Amino acid sequence: MYKYLVFLEQREGVVKNASIELWNTLQQLAAVREDITVCGVLAGTVDLHQLYDSLAGKGVVYHASDQGFTLYNSERYARLAGDIFKREACSALFFADTILSRELAPKLSIRLKAAMLSGFPLFDATGVDSGTLRPVYSGSAMASFHFDCPLRIYTISSVPILSGTSSRGHIDFIPLQRLFSDTEEEFYPLLRRMTMREGRQDVTEAGIIISGGRGVGGADGFVLLEQLALLLGGVVGASRPTVDEGWRPQSEQIGQTGKTVNPAFYFACGISGSVQHLAGIASSAVVVAINNDCHAPIFDIADYGIVGDLRLVLPELLCTLQDFLKKQ
Ligand SMILES: Cc1cc2nc3c(=O)[nH]c(=O)nc-3n(C[C@H](O)[C@H](O)[C@H](O)COP(=O)(O)OP(=O)(O)OC[C@H]3O[C@@H](n4cnc5c(N)ncnc54)[C@H](O)[C@@H]3O)c2cc1C
Structure with a gap:
């Protein structure tokens, strides 16, 4: 019998889509394999009704809603997840x-x-107990991992796109009250707030x-990208040189030393396509x-390519999209 614990990460009261997709993928696996059950742990105050509607499958979610869990604190969060795991x-x-x-x-x-x-992509959840594959050397090779240790911790960079609908059972949210006393606060001074700019x-x-990328030419060049992102309901990302130059914040850097992303659409404007950048966009x-x-x-890896100066292409694209969206 295998029991999987999913850490449902929230930021500013909203559980991350990546955590929800992970839960739903493992629930789908549990639906076909009777030897697997899934439970969850959640720290912080969130809208439980909304969360309930987005979670598939069945099981128990331990919820620590104490004020001490609203903001990320590595010591508390580790104790919480570790205690539930045991x-x-x-x-x-x-x-x-x-x-x-x-x-x-x-x-x-x-x-x-x-x-x-x-940073392990969950290609096929069925193999997760025996061993796993993970891209290495910026995605140019695959390494196979096998574990001697019976207990495992995974951080999952992407999950397979779910086919079909997962059946829905009952999910119980079990409140965990007052896990830590007020006096304990002094032992955990490293309270950190991880905020995004203007709630982006x-x-x-x-x-x-x-x-x-560098081809954008400077911080001002990103205005066109911001406009396109606004129009399409997306966000702006950045290659490392644009962050090093101070054109964009580090939180937007994508790639080997930045973030791994898995969007439906990735627009690479003035980005050459180094292996380090591609490592972050493979999914x-x-x-x-x-x-x-x-x-x-x-x-070489693009599905669609436009050869041209982005200072000419982007305004054209914006106009065309605006006209198109007006007609919808
Ligand atoms: C250990 C290590 C880790 C790294 N980690 C990362 C990482 O996490 N993320 C990352 O991005 N990089 C990373 N890098 C850097 C990486 O090697 C590349 O240097 C970087 O990705 C290049 O960024 P770029 O594509 O923006 O710039 P460039 O390689 O300079 O490419 C700019 C592109 O813009 C095009 N261009 C120029 N002007 C225009 C225009 N007017 N219109 C249209 N196109 C134009 C050019 O043809 C060119 O292809 C890492 C490097 C190392 C060594």
Whole structure:
């Protein structure tokens, strides 16, 4: 019997889509394999009705809604997830691959004496107990991992697109009250708030990303990308040089040393397509590249390519899309 614990990560009261997709994928697996059950742990105040509607399958979600859990605190969150993991006698703990989990998972791996695999795409959840494949060297090779240790922790970078609808059973939210006393606060001074600018969606959560590279030419050049993102309901992403130059914030950097994204549409504007950048966008469903160099490597992986100066192409694209959307 395998019991999987899913960490449902919230930010500012909203559970991340990546965590919900992870839960739903594992529930689908549990529906076909009778030896698997799934439970969850959630820290912070969220709209439970809304969450209930988006979760498939059945099981129990332990919910710590104390004020002390509203903001991320690695010590508290680790204690919470670790205690539930032990109490439920789980065999694996799953996180969506986020900045938070990259800090929390190694901590828990040491505490729980569990093997840890980070940034792992869940190609096929059925194989998760025996061993897994993970891209290495910026996606140019696949490594096969097998575990000796019975307990595992995964941070999952992407899940397969679900086919069909998952059956819906009952999900119980079990409130955990007053896990830590007020006096304990002083032992946890490292209270950190991870906020996004003006409540913008994080690139890891976005369905549409308009990303800019050095070819954008400067911070001002990103105005066109912002407009396109606004029109399409997407967010702006960035290559590393644009962040190093201070044109964009680090939170938008995509790639090997930035974030891994998996949008439905990824627009690469003035991005050459280095292996380090491609490492972060491999799971994008459709890639559209705009570049004035027809030999740029980005065109090797793009589904659609426009060869041209983005300062001319983007205004044209904006006008065409505005006209198109007006007629809808
Ligand atoms: C260890 C390590 C980690 C790294 N991690 C990352 C990472 O996480 N993310 C990342 O992005 N990079 C990363 N890099 C850097 C990476 O190697 C590349 O240098 C970087 O991705 C290039 O960024 P770029 O495509 O924006 O710039 P460039 O490679 O300079 O490409 C600019 C492109 O814009 C095009 N262009 C220029 N003007 C225009 C125009 N007017 N219209 C249209 N197109 C135009 C050019 O033809 C060119 O193809 C890493 C490097 C190392 C060594």
